[in-house]
Amino acid sequence: MAESVPPPTAELRLLDSGFIELEDSDRHISLGIAAVAIIAGEPPSRDEFSHTLTRGLERNARLRQTVRRAPLDLATPVWENDPHFDLAHHVRWTALPRPGDEQELCELVATEMEERLDRDHPLWQCVVVERLAGDRWALIVKAHHSLVDGVSGISLFEHLCDPVSDPVAAEAENRAAPESPGSTAARLLGWAGGGLRLPVALPRFVIGAVRGLTPVALAAFTPAADSSLNGPIGRQRRYVIARPSLSDVRAICAAFGVTVNDVVLTAVAAGYRDLLFGRNERPAPNKLRILVPVSMRTEQAKDVLDNRVSAMMPFLPIDVADPVERLSTIHARMTEHKSRDEARAESSLLTVASRLPFAPMAWTLRLMARFPQRSVSALATNVPGPRHELAVCGRRVLQLLPAVPIAMRLRTAIAILSYADQLTFGITGDYDTAPDIGVIADGIVREIQRLREHADIRRLPPPDIAGG
Incomplete structure (x- = not known):
């Protein structure tokens, strides 16, 4: 697959930048979202794992970008290419004390959820846990909430896994490919038709929005x-x-x-x-x-x-x-x-x-x-x-555990x-x-x-x- 080339800069969406503001408001919180994979067999070598990550980076150019904010937040923050990107900044190797059971892994995950991601670098990190009980190892993939939500976070993890050979999954991926020029033309026609319907649709939208937002606001x-x-x-x-x-x-x-x-x-x-x-x-x-x-x-x-x-x-x-x-x-x-x-x-x-x-x-x-x-x-x-089952470096992912941060006085999540x-x-x-x-x-x-x-x-x- 050819490497995707990101634009030099791209504005953050309002909700994405909102998570940065939220993290800045409380020195006690870290807004990283994590997926924890428990994987069969021996861990890969460092060269093998780096090769796997490099392939995943080709599918997610945003992983090579940092957030740049304007003074006093006078302009929207932007993603911009990191000219000094170094994969080593984003990979850490560790091991649990014996016996390396589930409780010790959970304690490690809790510690990882405490640590803020470094904003001088792209906002993600991998932690390879070399030793678990039962001939297993683990991989913790953490990304900042400004970069991913739950669905896109799992998609990011999948991109760091081995390519799926399942033809059904491949077909689904093809359906999600970028649209063709023909579909763009159809969308332009749709916009034109939408403009003609605006006098009717706008009041209906306002009524629906008020009806939906009133209980949320309350x-x-x-x-x-x-x-x-x-x-x-x-x-x-x-x-x-x-x-x-x-x-x-x-x-x-x-x-x-x-x-x-x-x-x-x-x-x-x-x-x-x-x-x-x-x-x-x-x-x-x-x-x-x-x-x-x-x-x-x-x-x-x-x-x-x-x-x-x-x-x-x-x-x-x-x-x-x-x-x-x-x-x-x-x-x-x-x-x-x-x-x-x-x-x-x-x-x-x-x-x-x-x-x-x-x-x-x-x-x-x-x-x-x-x-x-x-x-x-x-x-x-x-x-x-x-x-479908996933694999990392040819090793089967046995379990996939989610972890989300706490903030805004919520003591559990x-x-x-x-x-x-x-x-x-x-x-x-x-x-x-x-x-x-x-x-x-x-x-x-x-x-x-x-x-x-x-x-x-x-x-x-x-x-x-x-x-x-």
Whole structure:
């Protein structure tokens, strides 16, 4: 594949630059997003791994670019080519003490999530963990949130893996290729037609945007009930994982007519319910409003390194004790949020805001980031990962773990990632104020087991009352 040549400079999108402003507002936070691959066999040699990374860089020219900001943020920050790019700045080799088990790996991931990426260089890093128990090694790929969101972050990881030989996957990649001149002409015609429809479409857009943004604005500025989940955070992190059965989740979806996201959020609600009980806090109905990112990325933009997300902010029914009732409540609430098209309205607002002068927008973002928010108490982001198995340097990726940062007084954050036939919850917590995040992990697994039992009962055939 020919190396992609980036333009000398390219402006950051408003949301991308917003994550830089957010990180600058709190010296305790680092906004790196990570994917942790557990890989079979012995680690590659340094030359072999460097060759693999170099091939991946050919597919992501943005990985050779740094962020340049204007004085006083009077102009939009830009990505510009790093004239002194050196791959060695972005690769670190380490090893765990024996036995190199999962707990020690999680402790290493927590440490990596604490460290800020160096803005003098492109905002990504790879850490090769040379020794894990069971003849395995690990690869931690971390990139700044200004560079990737969940979907593009996983796409970035895939580009650092070996090329996929699966013809179905190759066909999907071809479908995402740059558009042809003919399709550009068709798009121009579409713009012309859109201009003729503008007098009708604009009022409809405004009404839809107001309808969608009103509940989002109310949620953003209405404090939730006091909770130990929301408050100042320190610099150190904790990290734990939960691995419920993906086949169980699919069986629950089929039995109750709900989505995977409904099941995931129900399990998250159960985990937080257990956590609050363990802290002697009453899980009230308005106790836990959660931020749920929603991808606005099209299939054609899957490989573009930037942020294309919006969000919904529902209350989780942590006051509901019965798992099935909790699932039903989640499903109803998420359906209501989707029906108001909140995520699309918020995305439209970001699009409009990005066309305004950058300086006042940056100063506003910086001011807002310094105000302590009390409306949201947690974050849960669900990212669909690769359905096919991956390999790095010819070695099979056995597991893929997600890790997301915490910020804005959120003392915990949960990333959910599917990979092949696996489902993994990666839970990040503040070291001092969330020492018990293992309770969330245990509650997630237990909830899905309970829902699977209810799903099996629901699918049982009715008894034959006419029999003997």
